[in-house]
Amino acid sequence: MLRLRSNFFTGQYPRQLCNLGYLHILDLSHNNFSGTIPTCFNNLTSLVHNVSDIYNDYYLPQTTVTLKGQERVYNTTLMLVKSIDLSSNILEGKIPQEIGGLTLLGTLNLSRNHLTGNIPSIVGNMHGLETLDLSNNRLSGQIPQTLESLTFLSHLNLANNNLVGRIPLGSQLQTFTDSSIYMGNPSLCGFPLPTKCPGDDTLTITNAKRCNEDGNDKMWFYVGMVLGFIVGFWGVCGTLLVKKSWRYAYFRFFYDTKDKVTLAIELKVTRLQRKLCHV
Structure with a gap:
């Protein structure tokens, strides 16, 4: 674990940190690091493969870790926490594709930087991700549909960027009903934002027509059944009575x-x- 948050460190992110294969918690938030995010993150072996056995013979002190915007105290379960927090720095450039290889990473916080470009669709490969915070950057493009494959994702924040298009409505993304996580993206539309996407009104009218047509078809089906029963019953029994x-x-x-x-x-x-x- 390397926790150097809330200092006055400057300069670029030290690439040598990528050689720490067993590093599973990296917190450099609230500093003045600049430059781009390194592409060597996939060298952090503990975030790609399960190497938790190395902690069996070590004493783990009580440690406070910031996750999902809250400080949490860990001791014996610290080995299960896998987090990268580079928030509140001056990092720029694109989010590297290599970060998608960190399949065991649970928390990724890159908020409050100057990151640009699209959100890499390969983020959908980070199946262990529970928290993803990319807010307050300059990210553009559409929200990748691959985010819906993150079945463990419980905390998402993409606010205050330049994202555009319709918000995906996959199985996991449907659980995020708080519109504030998408606010500050003027060209973003769809649920849960109040801004409708182009064609939503037409789609609503079409769906309403289909519902009416389906309702009419069902009504006439039942009417036909009743009439058929009446005609058949009285056609036989009525004749016998008369x-x-x-x-x-x-x-x-x-x-x-x-x-x-x-x-x-x-x-x-x-x-x-x-x-x-x-x-």
Whole structure:
């Protein structure tokens, strides 16, 4: 763990930190680091492969770690925390594609910097990510659809950037109903923002028409069933009630059929009993 937050460090991010393969908590937030985010983050082995066994023989002191905007105290479970916090610096440039290889990373906080470019779609490969904070940067482009594959994501903040287009509505992103996490992106639209996307009104009207059409189809289906029942029932029973001769003929036919069936069954049983007796 390397925790150097809230100091006055300047200069570029030291690339040598990428050689610390067992580093699983990196907190350089609230400093004055400048330059770009290094592309060597995928050398942090503990954020790519599970190497927690190295802590079995070490004493882990009680430590305070900032996650999801809150300070939390860890001791024996500290080895399970995997976090990178570079927030509140002067970092610029694009978010490197290599960061998508940190599949075990739980928290990524790059907020309050001067980052530009698109949010890499490869972030969707970071399946262990629970917190993603990219707010207060200068990121542009659309929110990648791949974010919906982050099934453990519970804290998201993309506010105050230059993101555009419709907010994806994947299975996981539907759980974020707080519009403030998208605020400050004037060209962003869709739920949960109050800004509608182009074509939403047409889509709503089309859906309403489909619902009405479906409702009308169901109504006429049930009306047809009722009418069919009424016509069929009274076509047979009504005729029998009105025509006395037909009623007698119907019941005579019914009784004759019943007698024939009963006789046939009795003959079958008698023949079977005879065969059994001979055996």
